[in-house]
Amino acid sequence: MKVLVVDKFPDKRIAEMKEAGFDVDYRPTLKDGLDAAVKGFDVLVVRSTKVPAAVIDSGDALKMIIRAGSGTNTIDVKEATAKGIHVANTPGKNSVAVAELTMGLILAMDRHIPDNVADLRAGKWNKKGYSKAAGLKGQTLGLIGFGAIGKEVAARAKAFGMRIIASDPFVSKEKGAEFGAEMMSQDDVIKNADIISLHAPAIPETEKMVNSEFLSKMKKGALIINAARAELFDIDAVMKAVKEDGLRVAMDVPPNEPKDKEGAYSHEIFSLPGVYGTHHIGASTDQAQDAVAEEVIRMLKIFRDEGKAINTVNKIA
Numbered sequence: 001m002k003v004l005v006v007d008k009f010p011d012k013r014i015a016e017m018k019e020a021g022f023d024v025d026y027r028p029t030l031k032d033g034l035d036a037a038v039k040g041f042d043v044l045v046v047r048s049t050k051v052p053a054a055v056i057d058s059g060d061a062l063k064m065i066i067r068a069g070s071g072t073n074t075i076d077v078k079e080a081t082a083k084g085i086h087v088a089n090t091p092g093k094n095s096v097a098v099a100e101l102t103m104g105l106i107l108a109m110d111r112h113i114p115d116n117v118a119d120l121r122a123g124k125w126n127k128k129g130y131s132k133a134a135g136l137k138g139q140t141l142g143l144i145g146f147g148a149i150g151k152e153v154a155a156r157a158k159a160f161g162m163r164i165i166a167s168d169p170f171v172s173k174e175k176g177a178e179f180g181a182e183m184m185s186q187d188d189v190i191k192n193a194d195i196i197s198l199h200a201p202a203i204p205e206t207e208k209m210v211n212s213e214f215l216s217k218m219k220k221g222a223l224i225i226n227a228a229r230a231e232l233f234d235i236d237a238v239m240k241a242v243k244e245d246g247l248r249v250a251m252d253v254p255p256n257e258p259k260d261k262e263g264a265y266s267h268e269i270f271s272l273p274g275v276y277g278t279h280h281i282g283a284s285t286d287q288a289q290d291a292v293a294e295e296v297i298r299m300l301k302i303f304r305d306e307g308k309a310i311n312t313v314n315k316i317a
Contacts, residue, residue, distance in 0.1 A: 001022055001023065001042045001043065001300070001303075001304045002022075002023045002025070002040060002041045002042050002043070002061070003017065003022050003023065003024045003025070003041065003042065003043045003044075003045060003300065004025050004027070004037060004038055004041040004043070004044050004045065005017075005024060005025070005026045005027070005028075005045040006027050006028065006030045006034065006037075006044070006045070006046055006047075006049050007028060007045075007046055007047035007048055007049050007068070008028045008047065008289075009026065009028065009045070009047075009068065009289075009293055009296075010289060010290055010293045013290070013293035013294065013296075013297060014026050016297055017297055017300065020297065020300075020301060022300060022304075025041070030049070031259070031260065034049065034051070034055050035054050035055045035057075035058040036058065038055055038058055038059045038062060039058055039059070039060055039061070040060065040061050041059065041061060041062060042061055042062065042063050042064070043062075043063065043064045043065070043066065043300065043303070044059065044062060044064075044065045044066070045065075045066045045068055045296055046065070046066070046067055046068065046074070046075070047067070047068045047069055048069075048074065048280075049074070050074045050075075050259070051065055051074065051075040051076060051080075052076050052079075053076045053079040056076055056079045056080050056083055056085065057079070057083070059083075059085070062083070062085050063084075063085060063086065063303075064085060064086040064087075064088065064303060064309055065080060065085060065086070065087050065088070066088050066089070066090075066296055066299060066300075067087070067088070067089040067090070068090060068289075068292045068293065068296050069089060069090060069094060069283060069292060070089055070090065070091050070092070070093075070094060070095075070148075070149075070283070071089065071201060071202065071229065072087055072089050072313050073201075073202045073229065073231070075087055077313060077314050080314060081314040081315070081316065084316050084317075085316075086303075086309035086312050086314065086316055087312060087313050087314045088299060088309060088310065088311040088312045088313065089311055089313060090292045090295040090296060090299075090311060091148065091311060092147075092148035093288065093291040093292045093294075093295050094282070094283035094288040094289075094291070094292055095148040095149045095151075095152045096152050096287070096288065097282060097283050097284070097285040097287065097288035098149045098152070098199075098227055098282040098283055098288075099149055099152035099153045099155075099156055100156070100285070101227055101252060101278070101281065101282045102149075102153050102197055102225060102227050102282075103153065103156045103157065103160075105225050105227065105250040105252070105276065105278070106136065106141075106157075106195060106197070106223070106225065106250075107136070108250065108276055109195075109223050109225075109248055109250050109276060110133050110134055110135065110136060110223075111130075111133050112130050112133070114276055115130070116130050134194070136157075136160040136161065136162055137160060137161035137162070138161060138162070138163070139162050139163070139194040139195060140162070140163045140164075140165060140192055140193050140194045140195070141153075141154075141157045141162045141163065141164055141165070141193060141194070141195050141196075141197065142165050142166070142167075142189040142190065142192065142193025142194075142195065142196045142197070143164065143165070143166040143167075143181065143189070143196075143197055143199055144166070144167055144168075144186060144189060144190075144196065144197070144198050144199065144200055144209075145166075145167075145168055145198060145199035145200035145201070145228065146166040146167070146168035146171045146176060146179075146181060146183070146199070147168070147170075147199065149199045149228075150166060150168070150181075150197075150199040151179045153197060153199065154166070154179050154180055154181050155179070155180070158180050163182075164179075164180055164181040164182065165181065165182045165183075165184055165188070165189050165192060165193060166181040166182070166183055166184075166189065167183065167184060167185055167186040167188070167189045168183070171183055187217065190214060190217045190218055191217050191218075191219065192219070193218075193219065193222060194219065194221075194222055194223070195222065195223045195224075195225070196218065196222060196223070196224045196225070197224075197225040197227070198210070198224070198225065198226045198227070198228045198232050199227070199228050200228055200229075200232060201228075201229070202228070202229035202230075202231040202232065206229075206231070206232055207231050207232070208231070208232070208233065208234035208237075209232050210224065210226070210232055210233050210234060210237070210238060211234040211237045212234070212237040212240070212241075215237060215238070215241045215245075215247065218247075221246075223248050223249075223250070224247070224248075224249055224250075225249075225250045225251070226249070226250070226251040226252070226253055227250075227251070227252040227253065227282045228253065229253055230251075230253040230254060230255050230256075230257065232253075233251070233255070235255045235269060238269065239268065239269050239272065242269070242272045242274055242275060243272065246274065247274065248274040248275070249269075249274065249275045249276070250275075250276040250277075250278075251269075251275075251276075251277055251278075252277075252278045252279075252280055252281060252282045253280055254267060254270075254277060254279070254280060255267055255269070257280060295311075299311060
């Protein structure tokens with residue numbers, strides 16, 4: 001079975017694929033020309049590289065596309081389905097990493113850590129200003145989306161003495177209670193949380209869910225974190241709330257994220273005070289990437305040896 005791997009993948013796992021008998025072409029620096037490169041391959045493995053219809057149409061031997069991560073919004077699933085190509089991901093394998101970053105962003109916002117660092121680097125001392133912080137103990141953390149990542153965030157937030165409330169149409173009150181969360185409606189989460197953290201998928205129903213109406217329901221002074229998908233933010237509404245209402249925001253999913261790993265990038269939101277941004281690094285720990293890679297190899301073996309596509313997000317007739 002011929003496998004094309006684009007984007008960074010642990011070297012030891014590439015070697016493991018080859019040892020398992022897969023014909024692997026590893027091209028982590030491929031930027032353009034995926035539509036030509038994919039010809040003749042049975043499986044395409046991607047992480048952040050987008051897979052549009054043009055690439056899928058060029059995959060003359062393609063049977064499966066694996067996203068080495070939790071979402072598949074970078075892949076044209078509709079086109080793949082029409083072509084009879086399985087689209088799969090590795091759900092839950094990077095949950096701990098994203099949860100760790102989420103807690104880091106919560107702490108950074110509460111204690112103004114990035115601003116502390118910036119001022120000291122600039123030779124400015126402001127202990128008086130930076131001594132003001134709410135503290136996390138007793139604060140209410142509202143999680144919108146209570147899947148694998150939300151549950152991992154809840155576990156860590158509980159250790160800080162926080163109250164956890166959450167909304168998720170697929171999680172019952174009983175199941176939420178098992179993980180220390182009070183399940184309620186999304187509106188009730190928005191109205192009662194001191195800190196809101198988004199962990200919902202990017203689907204039509206969640207696109208621009210954080211809009212002017214959503215923001216108007218938040219408690220005064222509440223914080224919001226988006227370590228999920230940029231599509232969840234109505235970015236104009238969020239910027240307006242930052243400018244006019246003093247909303248404080250942390251986001252690991254920049255709008256109009258660059259295709260390349262390095263280079264120039266700017267967006268007005270990151271120039272606003274009270275906004276902390278990171279470079280879409282939620283899943284980028286060695287532990288997470290190795291767990292994802294291990295799962296990809298398991299999926300490949302099952303597909304080759306048993307003819308079964310697991311972790312799929314589409315249904316092939």
